[in-house]
Amino acid sequence: MKLICVGRNYAAHIEELENERPKDPILFLKPDTSILLKKNPFFIPDFSNDVHHEVEILVKIKKIGKHIQQKFAHKYYDEIGLGIDFTARDLQQQLKDKGHPWEKAKGFDGAAVIGNFLPKTTFNSVDDIDFRLEKNGKVVQQGNTNLMLWKIDALIEYISKYFTLKIGDIIFTGTPAGVGRVSANDVLKGYIEETELFSIKVK
Numbered sequence: 001m002k003l004i005c006v007g008r009n010y011a012a013h014i015e016e017l018e019n020e021r022p023k024d025p026i027l028f029l030k031p032d033t034s035i036l037l038k039k040n041p042f043f044i045p046d047f048s049n050d051v052h053h054e055v056e057i058l059v060k061i062k063k064i065g066k067h068i069q070q071k072f073a074h075k076y077y078d079e080i081g082l083g084i085d086f087t088a089r090d091l092q093q094q095l096k097d098k099g100h101p102w103e104k105a106k107g108f109d110g111a112a113v114i115g116n117f118l119p120k121t122t123f124n125s126v127d128d129i130d131f132r133l134e135k136n137g138k139v140v141q142q143g144n145t146n147l148m149l150w151k152i153d154a155l156i157e158y159i160s161k162y163f164t165l166k167i168g169d170i171i172f173t174g175t176p177a178g179v180g181r182v183s184a185n186d187v188l189k190g191y192i193e194e195t196e197l198f199s200i201k202v203k
């Protein structure tokens with residue numbers, strides 16, 4: 001399985017990192033070895049002094065497809081989840097400055113938190129889902145899927161032009177504003193509306 005991640009999908013996050021607003025979605029992949037095993041703590045890797053949390057809505061693909069039209073995209077997923085795209089921001093900046101791929105900064109072991117999933121029937125619309133991340137009991141990031149520059153079904157159309165989507169693949173749909181550094185002993189809890197979907201200890 002693969003993790004397909006979307007960069008710069010929320011205007012306020014683009015502004016906080018002073019990035020340019022893209023014309024098309026920015027895509028990158030994380031390997032399956034980046035998945036943080038359930039109940040394991042997240043260990044800050046020794047090659048970074050600035051690992052950021054990026055809380056993101058996840059979409060789990062249930063059917064193989066390619067060149068999926070937006071109007072049929074809803075048939076390809078039944079579950080919505082929440083996760084973290086951990087990012088070694090210092091390393092990513094060095095790689096970006098050199099024009100190099102940034103996989104090392106985002107695809108390292110443990111860099112993908114995949115929380116629990118909820119049936120999409122939980123929601124009136126997948127384009128109106130509130131979510132948030134709490135660090136040590138304080139809200140640090142919050143968003144709503146209605147703020148995405150490209151909504152879920154548009155992302156599926158775009159992604160599937162390039163990558164065949166397979167059963168079990170997971171899309172990380174981008175992070176809202178409020179990304180920040182994690183430190184040893186932090187506890188990160190992610191919520192969709194009032195349901196807690198993950199709780200991670202940082203070491």
Ligand code: ZN
Pocket residue numbers: 005006007054056085172174175
């Ligand atoms: Zn991200």
